[in-house]
Amino acid sequence: MNLTQLRFVREAVRKNFNLTEVANTLYISQPGVSKQIKELEDELGVEIFERRGKRLTGLTDPGRQLVPVIERVLTDIRNLKQIAEQFSKQDHGQLSIATTHTQARYALPAVVRSFKERYPKVHLALHQASPQQIAEMVARGEVDIGMSTEALDRHPDVVTLPAYSWEHCVVVPEDHPLANVATLTLDAIAEYPIVTYERGFTGRSKIDEAFAAAGLEIDVVLTAIDADVIKAYVEAGFGIGITASMAFDPVRDRGLVRLPAGHLFTTNVTRIGVRRGGYLRGFARDLVQLIAPDTSIADLERFSNGGRSDKEEEAL
C-alpha cells in the first residue's frame, strides 16, 4: 500500500469513477491508475469499486467504509506538509482564500491591508466563486480559508466560525419616490421592480424569506452576483436595488440613495470556514483573527485543528 494508490482512489471518487479523468488530473497514464488501484484492491483483498464489465460505476460496500479513512489519511499527509512549512518558511508561503465577490470587494480589502503589513512575504491568492463552490473548494483542501454568507456551514467537511454580521439596504435613485420616506416597509418595496442578488448569493435567501413571510409577491427584474452590477442597473432606472449595506459608498455612488433596511430582513452572518481535520499555519490563524476579531482563543484553537476531537487537538 502506498500514498499514490490512496490518492488515485480519492480522485476516482471525486471524478465519478472515470479513471481516464483521474489519470489526466494527476498527470499520469491511464493504465498506471488502473494497475495501482487493482494492486491496492489485491493487497486489501476486497474490491473498492463496483464494476459493470470493465467500467467502474461506484463504490462497493467495503469501498464506502474505506474511502472516508483514505480521505483522513490524505488530509493528515497534507497537514504534515503544512506543519513543516510553519517552521521552514516561517512567514513565507501561499495562503489561498475562496470568497464571494461581496466579501472580496467590500469586506476583505481592509483585512488584506493589515495582513500584508504583518506578513509581506506571504502570497495571498483570492479565488472568487459561488458559495457552493467555495464550500467545495474548502472541503477538498484546494484553498485554506473560505468566506461566504451562504452555504458554507452546510457542508459536512467544513468547520465554520462567524466573522461579522451585516444588514441589507435598499438603493434607489435620488429622485425616486422612496428616496425620502421616513421608514421603509416591505409593502412599499414590493410596489417597485427589484434588482438584487442571484439566488444563493449574499443573503438573497433572507430577502426572499422576508417577502414570503409577509405574503408579498415581488417582481425581481434582474439579478446579479455583485452589488456593482446591481447599482449600475438601479442607476439606469431598471428598478430599486437591494444590496448589502457595506456595498454602498456615498461618495462613489453619487446619484443614488441608501435606505436602511435592517429592520425588514434578517441580519446576515458572514462565516469563515476551514476544512475539517485540516491544519492552519500561524499566518492563516492570524488572518482568521483579522477577519473575525471577536473569535475567542478557544474557538480559534478548535478551528485551526479543523474541529477535531479533544484528544486529537492535543496531538496537533
Place this chain on the structure above:
Amino acid sequence: MNLTQLRFVREAVRKNFNLTEVANTLYISQPGVSKQIKELEDELGVEIFERRGKRLTGLTDPGRQLVPVIERVLTDIRNLKQIAEQFSKQDHGQLSIATTHTQARYALPAVVRSFKERYPKVHLALHQASPQQIAEMVARGEVDIGMSTEALDRHPDVVTLPAYSWEHCVVVPEDHPLANVATLTLDAIAEYPIVTYERGFTGRSKIDEAFAAAGLEIDVVLTAIDADVIKAYVEAGFGIGITASMAFDPVRDRGLVRLPAGHLFTTNVTRIGVRRGGYLRGFARDLVQLIAPDTSIADLERFSNGGRSDKEEEAL
C-alpha cells in the same frame, strides 16, 4: 513522502532514536533508514530529529508536532487493512489479546469457549504480560485487545471499558487458626505472614491501600504473578494467601479454605482496552461483548472506533 518513511520515523521514536535498532526491527539495512529519514526531512524542509554530531538524540520542535500526526496516519493505514479484512475474511483472521495470568487462567476460558463456537476459523492468540506491558502492546497496536485490572486506563492511547468486577479472598490451610473465624478483619490477617501478588498485578494496589488506610503493617513474605503459585506456597505453610476470589477452586484446591474478603478490600474492576483511534473488526467487537456483556451498544460503538470524535465515528 511515503509510508515507509513515516514508519521509520515512528520506529525511531519508539527505539529512542537509535537508527540501527530501527533497521533491525524493520528488517532493513541501516543506511536505508538513514537515507529515507533524511529524504523525508529534505522534502518537508525541516529537521525532525535533534542531532548531536552524527547521532540522533531526540525530536526537534517541528518533530514534536509532526510525530503525533504521523502516528495517526499509520494507525489509519492499519485501520484500512482491518476494515478490508472485515469483508474479505468475514469470520477468519487473527485476533490477539494481551492479558494477565489471572484473566487468562480464570476469566477467559469460558469466554474463549463461546467465541470459538461462534468463530471457529478465527485464530486467537493470547499474550501473557504485565499490566504495563499490556497497555503498551495495545497502544502500539501489537494486539487488538488488552485486558487487565491495573494500569490499562492510565495510558493516554488506550480506550477502556469495564469488563467485570471481582473481590479478593483470603486462602488458608484448612487447619489454620483463621479457617473457622466468622468474619475476617484486617487486623486478624495482619497477624500472619502473607503471600500475595506482585506490586502492579491483580489488584495488589487495593490490598496495600486497605492495610495502609487501617494503619497496619503487613509482612509480605512472598509475592507471585499468579494465584497458582501463591496457593502452592500457602499449602506449603509459608503464610496465608490473598488472591482473586475466582482463582479458588474448592475441588482442585482441596486442603485449602477460601475466606471471603470483599468487605475488607476495595472491589476490583477488570477493564478491557483497545487502541485509541483503532478499528475493531466484527468478531473483535463480539469478543468484547462476551467479555463485558453489560456494555451498551453506544459504548461499544465508541469503543470499536477507538474513542474518536462524533464526526470521525460517522466516517468509520
Place this chain on the structure above:
DNA sequence: TATCCTTACGGAATTCGTAAGCATG
C-alpha cells in the same frame, strides 16, 4: 575502541509509459 551515522556505488525491484486489445453504451 566500540557504537552509530553518513556517503558512495552497483544491482534489484518497482513504477510508468506506450501500444494493442476488448468491452460498453
Place this chain on the structure above:
DNA sequence: CATGCTTACGAATTCCGTAAGGATA
C-alpha cells in the same frame, strides 16, 4: 464507433544492500 478499462512489455526511476569512511561516547 467513441469512450473507457485491461494486458503486455520495455524503459526509467527508485529502492535497497554492501562496503568504506567519519564522528561520538
